[in-house]
Amino acid sequence: MSLRIPPEIEPDLRRAIRLEWWTLAWLASIVAVMGLTAGASQAMRTAWIEDMLSMVPAIVFLVAVRIEHRPPTRLFPFGFQRANSIAFLISAVALAAVGAMLLFESGMTLLKAEHATIPPVTLFGATFWSGWLMVAALLYSVVPPVILGHMKLPVARRLQDKVLHTDSLMQKADWMTGVAGVGGVVGLGLGLWWADAAAAMLIALSILRDGVNALRIATAELADGAPRALDSDELAEDAQALIGLLRRHYPDADIRLRETGRFIHAQVVCAAADAPLDLKGAWPAEPERGWRLAQLSFVPPALDGRA
Template structure:
């Protein structure tokens, strides 16, 4: 007695259920917006529907990436599959930028050739969309803080919520003043906002995929800190990169004064690297004096080396 099934309260499973719910709601909303856009003749409503469909797609991609990323390392992916989420973020942000560019084009064309719009239909459908967008954003907000993947999907939803606000304003101006141009103007504003966030976030994703130095880590400072460890003579051939969003890695050659100090130096270095959030390190030890050791390579030019 007293046995509890904690799996039902697993935060990751709850997060996945939220994403799945958000996908279903956004697909349904997209259908409503398409019908409303066709009936009303509103470009901004159709644009909002297109963006909303991208929201559903981005959430689905994010969900698939999470499940793929959970797979353990194997002989084909020795570091695991966590970068699937980074790839998903790249896909979602690239899609966001493409949608932004398309909306710019459509808005400009609508300025050139205005079309009649039914204001009330626009307002009602956009109001429903706004409610759904806000709910979806709330479902993904907590997860977006620690994941590029979810953040990219979250940005889709936030921009879509703002788009819905813009569509409501456009419909109101059309009803009150018959300003048909506001539909294209709002579409242009939506596209500008979409492009701003897309171009702001995508460099971070590309930097990770290019194995760039993690944000907040200065290689010179890391090397200096490593060289302050007792027994370390010199640090060279240093590489620091991100395995994924939450794991940093380092590779370096460590020249030490004596083979006898290798274990102490290794422990001190790894402890120090953890303070820089570097949890995975590969250190190749070299010795300034040639000493006998079965674990190390033969003497070459007076130096001996071994890896850890």
């Protein structure tokens, strides 16, 4: 099994790396701006913390992509392809944590009936409501995530990279937090004390749902589950096609697939394979995605442990 980067995905992988570095740069500037203008607003504080947590998927992606194609070692004889799976789990936990944090903080604020106020501020000799600074910071925090999240989705699909896909969901959480935060700050300015926390709560359920779904897929992958779709817990389409092809060739065999990072490993448990397929011949989906099948092995039932 080759551990090098498949040439079919090298351009997309380089693009993904550039996008993640751009993400970290933009998020660092957003965190700085949000921290300077947060004040007493619940939506601003939660958006600031959420922006810091949203750096996690980009960081773990960049770390994993440097590790996953390293050659096997004595202590890691199967290589490091699961680095991407571990990064996916960390990203899923971060996304779920953002949703849970937003839900808890906003819920506690509503239960306590906290009446936050936004005082005036003097800047360059002019005195004005500091809420306008908060709104400007929130609007600034919306634009980069919208653009970056939109750019990452097609790359994530071509790479079958769940870490990058989760990061695009995190970008979605970023801009949703910003938009809801604007509504919360304006609501405070209009005297609606509950608007600030309600705005944060509205987005929390959506983010938490995405995070929990990603967490289920990541857990299944690390538990050697069958390959899942990029955005759901259902079996991936190319995995279904591969199972169908192998069953046609080996009707009496037990066909098993598992996923390590972006790659599929297939195992055919049968008494004999008179004409074993090669990797290229076994791939039933789009030819340009044939790199997905990293290993096809044949195992006698006696060695399988179920005989």
